[in-house]
Each structure stands twice: as structure tokens, then as C-alpha cells.
Amino acid sequence: MTDSLEEFLIARRGTGRPLLVPYVTAGVTPGWTDVVHAYADAGADAVELGFPFSDPMLDGVTIQEASDRAIAAGTTVRGILEEVATLDVDVPLIAMTYSNLVVQQSAAEFCAALTASGLRGLIVPDSPLEEVGELADAAAAEGLDLVLLAAPSSSRARLREITERSRGFVYAVTRMGTTGERGEIPEQAARLGRELKELTDRPVLFGFGVSNQAQAAELAGHADGVVVASALMRKLLDGARPRELGEYVASIRRALGQGVR
């Protein structure tokens, strides 16, 4: 399997299936890699792995708690990559982390280490267009798809540039706020999805506050799919086992539909 993240997602989308990308914080529990397998088996189209950072500015309480727990357990970038290299899953893996972890050596070394371990995508939510140049070049040189985020507050001109420069997919942020579960989908999400779909053929996935099956299905209707993070991590922090998390992902998969495989 040598497709890029973007090629893989476009192929999946081509089957008529809304895309589903669940998230787990690497190192949050000793058996976190079992969670990745459970997600893949439950119908995930890719899996997002959080590399924990001590000061996650864009994350709500759930991901913060998961990050703190992983750091306290001694999780390191190298340790995560060693475990990732041993994973045998048939969907692409995407790293999510903050700029400070990327710049510890150089963007080029960081990206090279990710691809060497088999990761195919990278999301750095505190690296907007203004700062992304060096990282984007380094990722491109490694064949790693650097996913950019689009926000409800982004101007049309910025959305155009984001859709042009993002690789893998475009990460559409549903709301002005942090990650975390919410009661309802804001109206601005539909507008953002519509604008992005006008601007690009790249897959557009919604994330931030996708809290249940119905919300996932509703949001997928405005774009190509969803990222589900805090809702899963809340369950994990409350003691859910990989099998139960997999069942939850499967229930979202059913709500979204399977497409024609």
C-alpha cells in the first residue's frame, strides 16, 4: 500500500462513502496501539494519532487530559514512532501535534522520521499559512501530506490558499472554539463546508466537536467526512476498552453509510 494519504482518501470517497477519521492520543494508555487496530477494523478510513504536547492551546479539556496523561506516562516522539512502525493496519496514519514538537530538531528531520515509521499525514494546528512554508516544503520532500486547517473566520482568499496548499484533505473546523464535545452543530459549519467544496476537489473533513452519530452524519452531508476525537477520548479516559471504542466507531460508520465497496 503506497498511496499517499490524499490518493487513498480520494479512492475511498470514490466508492460513495463518507470518510471517517477517528483519533487517539498516542501513549495515553499502554495499549493505545490496540485502539488504532480497533478503529481500522471498525471501518475507519484513516486514523489520527495525537503526539502529546504540554501546552495544547487549541484543545479542550478532554484532549488536554489525555495529553497530560500520556506525557506523565513518559511518552516521547521516538517512542511513539517505534510503536507506529510495528503497526499493521490497512489505512493511513496521520500525526497531529503542535509546532514546538516539530521544531525541536528541524522540520525536515521531523517529517523524515514520520515517514520512516510509516505515517502518511501530518496536522499542526498552530502552524497557519504565515508559518507553514518550511514545514510544507519539508513534508512535500518526504511525500508526507501536510493537512491545513480552515476556520469559520477565514476569509475567502485565505480559504482559497488553504485549499491550494493543503495536502491529504482540508480540515474544516466546525466552530470558533477548541476541540471538545458539544450539544449542536453551528450553522457556520454548513457555510464553511459549502465554500470549501466550491474551492477544491480535495477531500474536506469536518472536525472539532463531532460528538455523536447524528452529528457525524449531518456534518458529512456538508463535506466529505468527519474527524472524531474528543467523543472517543472521553470514553477512553472514562475506562472504555479498545473493543468498546471500536464498536463506537462502527456505530458512526453505520450512521455515515458504507458506500459501495
Added chain:
Amino acid sequence: MTATDGFVLTAADLAGNGVHGDDPDLYGKFGIFGGRYVPEALIPALDEVAAEYAKAKVDVAFLREFDHLLRTYAGRPTTLTEVPRFAEQAGGARIVLKREDLTHTGAHKINNVLGQALLTKRLGKTRVIAETGAGQHGVATATAAALLGLECVIYMGAVDCERQALNVARMKLLGATVVPVHNGSQTLKDAINEAFRDWVTNVDRTHYLFGTVAGPHPFPEIVRDFARIIGVEARRQMLELTGRLPDAVAAAVGGGSNAIGIFHAFIGDEAVQLHGYEAAGHGISSGRHAATLTEGSVGVLHGSRTYVLQDEEGQTIDSHSISAGLDYPGVGPEHAWLKDTGRGTYHAITDAEAMDAFALLARTEGIIPAIESSHALAGALKLGRELGPEATILVNLSGRGDKDMGTAMKYFNL
């Protein structure tokens, strides 16, 4: 307009008129430092603040209003005080203090908050949020919000809320809501994270009244410009008092706002040494310190590329200082740049050295300084002994020590 006779702030006073060629570039970079490492969602708000500030700083009406508040409310200009009895311990060098401790609310923070509160009004926003460590920036923000009729929410680490209960009460009395932050180390850095989370959620009606020269562009520039009056006044006053420029300027550095405030007007005066003093806490070798420029490495924290106290993985390390105002694992990007270009020199002062200087100034001159400022005083004592009796050192006495009496009572067994 009254009480502005003889002095009206000019655009050049505010921004240095670009004469030193050290303004950040369009992307907010000081060399490799600074920038905007923030979520995409916040970029339009930062653009809006930057654009409004660019208009405000050349708008005579804005400058007059700011100047009026500085004079009639904050108590500017602040005086210089020469401290010969204190300076006896500095090898006989002349030491002159810039008395920011005499401003309303008792520290240099008032300069920045008045400027940004006026900017908030121009932005058409009705709510300000701020982070605070010791509570000084929180109190100053609550003060400006009360003065200008703005809703005010202050984020403060839960540990700090306990340590600084008096300042929590002051903020509440001034009408602010104080939100204790229970995440992470429950101190200043976590309060900043939480304030950013609030801002990204409520940005349509809220201005983040950032308290120091750190954070994403344009905050390092705006906060510096509003604090810059300290050095502008002090430079004129030193020429009047001594007939020449000082040999060195000394200031404490946490985030770095009081230091950049007094340094900036002197950056073009190449013969004037600029010395910043960070907190060495229990000593650098103890690992319990806040000496970011001395011991940190380059990273990205709170939206800015700068020196950071961090482990090999890039996880932020909890800092320590007896002075809550210096207890921060990052530092403003312009200081990082001054360090790397060699224009500024940065040192670390232990808790014990700072407390000795704190007590010495009280006993020899009848001035109780803030413990933050005491780091600069301790630095000036060392510097005086190095530079010799012919030297003149200007020290930014950035705040007064009333807030530190609890710490002093414990430390000195009073």
C-alpha cells in the same frame, strides 16, 4: 484636554519612528523569533488588531487620549530617584531608579493596559480577557476595564489564585470575573492557554488584552510600544539629571515588558549597555528556576518562536521563582533577538540575591520594591562592581513591593 501641558505623546514616542530599524517585519518576526504560531481561527482577529493599531498609533486623537490617561490617571511622567546609600554596595557606581512603582496600581503594567483598553474601544469590542500570574496584570486590566466600562474576565492558575488571594479580591472589587485555571501546572502558562481558548471562542466581541511582550504578532510590538514611554521619559530625564546617557540600563525579565519598555529608547545608543535579569530561582543547577534566555532553547510557545524552558522532547518545563511575575517558561521574541544579536545581555539572579537587594533598598533608601524589580537591583549591584565607580546605571524599578509583603514576612521571618 487638561494637564497635558508641555508634553504630548507623539507617534515617534510610541513606536520609535522606526529609527532603530528594529521593528518586527510584516510577519512579526524579529530575526527568526516571533511570528504567529496560532490556530487559523485566530488569524483574522490578529489581523484586525494589527490593522487597528497601525491606524491608532499615527492618529493624533488616539495619542492625545492615551497621553491624557497616562498623565492624569497613571501618574506619568514617573520620576527618577538616585540611590547613593544603596549604591555604596555597588562599588560606588551611580545608580538611578526609574520609578514605575509610583504609577497607579503600582507597576509598569498600567501603561500597556491603558493603551490596549483604548484600542479595544476602537475595535468596537466590549469585553476584555487577560491572563495573570501574580495578579498584577489582572489587577491592571480590571482597573482599565472599570475605567472604560468594559466587561473583564481574568484567567489565573488555581495555584496562583491561592498564593495571591489579595489580588484576586482586588480584581473582584474592580468588577472583574476571575476564573481559576485547573489545567496543567495551574500557573501562568496554563492561564495563557486558557485565555487563548476563550479568545478563539468569543473573538467577535472580545479583545485579548495580552500582558507582556510575548505571544503572537502583533502583541510583542503593541505591548512594547505602550510600555516604551518608560524609556522615552527616562532617557530625557537622565540627560537632565546627569548631562549624559547612562552606561548601562538594567531591568528584570520575565515575559519582558518592563525591560523592553525601558530598553527600547536606548537600543540606538550603542554605547549604552542593556542588561536583563531573569530569575535563577533556587539556582540554575537546582533546575528550579525561570532563566529562559540563560538556560532555555529555541522553541514555540504561546504563539511565538522564542527561547523556552523545555525538555529534550519539547515539553514545557515548570518554571520557578520567588517572584510570581518572573515565573514564566517563555520570553518575548524581541529579547530573544536582542540576546542573539548581542545588543542585550541576559543574566540570572537567584531568589536569595533578589531578596537581599529587596531588603537593602528598603533599609538604605526607604523604598520597598517589587521582588521582580529586586532582580534588576541585585543585577545592578553586581554590574556596578564590574563597571567601576565612574559608571552610571539606570534601573527600572518596575513595581512596588506591597503585594510581596506576605512573601517577605515568610522569607525574613518578620
